[in-house]
Amino acid sequence: MKKLFAALALAAVAPAWAAMQAVTLSVPGMTCETCPITVKKALSKVDGVTKTEVSFEKRQAVVTFDDAKTSVQKLTKATEDAGYPSSVKR
Numbered sequence: 001m002k003k004l005f006a007a008l009a010l011a012a013v014a015p016a017w018a019a020m021q022a023v024t025l026s027v028p029g030m031t032c033e034t035c036p037i038t039v040k041k042a043l044s045k046v047d048g049v050t051k052t053e054v055s056f057e058k059r060q061a062v063v064t065f066d067d068a069k070t071s072v073q074k075l076t077k078a079t080e081d082a083g084y085p086s087s088v089k090r
């Protein structure tokens with residue numbers, strides 16, 4: 001039983017079918033230094049997001065997420081719902 005639990009715990013941390021991805025979103029609507037806080041909060045709430053770095057100076061958000069749990073569309077929708085439409089930066 002102990003062994004099974006350890007295996008399950010490990011699987012939860014690094015499922016073999018999931019891949020971590022990082023995407024840079026352009027968030028042009030940020031107008032002051034508190035805007036990134038709102039954007040970061042919105043992105044962090046999305047299931048599957050593990051890391052969010054929002055830069056006000058660059059008007060961008062770098063999001064690391066599990067592509068088995070979420071998608072870029074869900075991320076851009078989350079920022080849009082928070083009042084900050086975003087798009088993938090290339």
Ligand SMILES: [Cu+2]
Nearest residue numbers: 031032034035
């Ligand atoms: Cu602001």
